[in-house]
Amino acid sequence: MIEVAGPQKYSALSIAIHWVVAICVVGLVPAGLLIPRLDEGPVQEAVSTTHQSVGILVLFLTLLRLALRVAGRMPKPSAVLTPFERAASRVTHFSLYALMIVGPVIGWLGVNAYGEDASFFGLFKLPTLFAKDEALSDQIFALHLACGILIVLAVVAHVAAAFVHNVRDDGVMERMLPGR
């Protein structure tokens, strides 16, 4: 196995953010799909407010992660990647970042257009960006669903690539794992 030098690894903070966000995103998609399929009532309300709060958490953590990347606190691409793999991972990572910002913001706009405020675990409410307009809210949520589908496609490609690196045992997986 190739030994990865210190600066080639993600920091403990970046690794923690990566795995918290990964778990959140994997839970958000089925929970989101459930909301319009549940009967109106306290269960739908609970699933929806939890989905919104966790989605807002993903938005905040992604902005923090982007700030770390812009500040040069993320490692350069692994030296073992071929030029094609480097380009493919760049496109996939960029798409993931973009979808983890655009997707939640669209969800927030959709909730506003539906006539409600997006709340973060009841601690505070996000600013109201749109006035109530239910027809617009339906269109916004169609876009939100499209973002959800794109995020699933990007995650499948990303996890498949991670699986290949794990089988090759080329040190890429270790960059995103705690320890060493």
Ligand code: HEM
């Ligand atoms: C089993 C699931 C997953 C595995 C095994 C995995 C593994 C990895 C690994 C090894 C890297 C580092 C790649 C490198 O060194 O170039 C990475 C980076 C990344 N992962 Fe994942 N990941 C998983 C799920 C997810 C999910 C669900 C998301 C988001 C929806 C995600 C978003 C990202 C992003 C944005 C990066 C790039 C970080 C950066 O350099 O700025 N990952 N992942």
Ligand code: HEM
């Ligand atoms: C990365 C973060 C997010 C992902 C991956 C995600 C994903 C999804 C998906 C796949 C659906 C199902 C859409 C449908 O079946 O029509 C959904 C629904 C929904 N999402 Fe999200 N979501 C995220 C963040 C948010 C945020 C931040 C909010 C609001 C603040 C939000 C509010 C909603 C609402 C209210 C629904 C139900 C829409 C309806 O009743 O048609 N989501 N979400």
